[in-house]
Amino acid sequence: MGSLQLTSIRKSFGTHEVLKGIDLDVKDGEFVIFVGPSGCGKSTLLRVIAGLEDATAGSVRIDGAEVVNTPPAKRGIAMVFQTYALYPHLTVKDNMGLGLKQAGEAKAVIEERVAKASTMLSLDEYLGRRPAELSGGQRQRVAIGRAIVREPKLFLFDEPLSNLDAALRVHMRLEIAALHRRLKATMIYVTHDQVEAMTLADKIVVLNAGAIEQIGSPMELYNRPANLFVAGFLGSPQMNFIEAGRMGETGATTMGIRPEHIGLSREAGTWKGRVEHVEHLGADTIVYIQTEQAGLVTVRLFGEHPYSADDIVFATPDATSMHRFDADGRAIGL
Structure with missing residues (x-):
């Protein structure tokens, strides 16, 4: 219950x-997150799955059943939007149970399900x-309760x-993660926030x-x-x-190294440079260095x-953490 297969979806x-x-x-019970920049198609893809947009071509199967021509209400899905879309004149209880009421569910069933969801979400x-x-x-x-x-x-x-x-987003991430563990349900989640993607999916x-x-x-x-x-999109700082030629590397066009995989010293190291800017974040220190050999480099300590700013420093990348990319931007040796 809850598997999803998309085949050659075009819109x-x-x-x-x-x-x-x-x-x-998507397997039953998985938490899958669509992530990407604005305009990449992630919300459109979610709406195609929901039936709110018609696919121009392709197949959408939920639990093995083709649903491309099935209306949203018959697909067995529930959607939570960016805007809460609550009815202002209804109570929390009535907002949560409205969909079931409109579907003709018995009052006792509605009461039971609303009570269960309310307790789960601390809304009693x-x-x-x-x-x-x-x-x-x-x-x-x-x-979410609805x-x-x-x-x-x-x-x-x-x-x-x-x-x-920001603080409430962190709290709600924890709640959604806990909810997924309790329900063991299949969840498809769209976000542009890589932190949400990395922590929930x-x-x-x-x-x-x-x-x-x-x-x-x-x-x-x-x-x-x-x-x-992908290398540039996931990870902060980037x-x-x-x-590759600036580093004397052959067989690659671009070299990549994450900021946390570079050490910093005042005495000696691989790349000599001048500090352009420093971000003191308490838990981390982000140092931006203009180096002679590698150009502008970001280091996370x-x-x-x-x-x-203006300190002369030496940055040393961890050779075992270096990424190599070809002329088309594809990773070499993945």
Whole structure:
């Protein structure tokens, strides 16, 4: 219950092709996140799965059944949007149970499911309130609860945390992760936030310009990016990219090294340079260095370090953590 197979999914708006042949297999119970820059097609793909957009071509199968011509209400899915889409005149309890009521479910079934979801999401004390009396995080929990009571085959999340402040996003990430563990349900989640993708997903699908660049676990994509796009998209600060010729490397066009894989010293090292800027973040120190051999390099150091602009320093990359890319941007030796 809850598997999803996409085969050769294409979607065009007029002459503009938004999805360019998407193939994806999601297993029952997986938490899969679509991530990519704005305009890459991730929300459109989610809407095709939901039936809110018609695919121009291709197949959508849920639990083995073709649903391309099945209306959204019959697909066994529940969707949580960026906007909470709650009815302001209804209480929390009535908002959560409305979909079941409209579907003709018995009152006792509605009561039972709303009570179960409410307890799961710590909403019991708010059931009699209306949306205007709730915080943003509480409203989002109500929207998630409305999805839970439907007991769907697939949960679809379209950037559900983007309207929340930073601290609340962290809290809601923890709640959604815990919810997935309790429900053991299949979840498809769209975000532009790589931190959400890295911390929540069993499997990440990196999209770019309507096509899939790479699929894998968070650590697979972080440690073994398939190409320059994935290497540069995942990771903050971004991976350093250096012309291979500047480093005397042969057989590669571009070399890549993550900021945390570079050591820093005032005495000696591989690349000599001048500090351009330092970000003192407490837990980390980010140092930007203009080097003679590798150009501008970003170094991430654990903890606080007393570097300042204009300091002369030496950066040493960990050779075992170096990534190599060919002229087409593909990883060499992946």
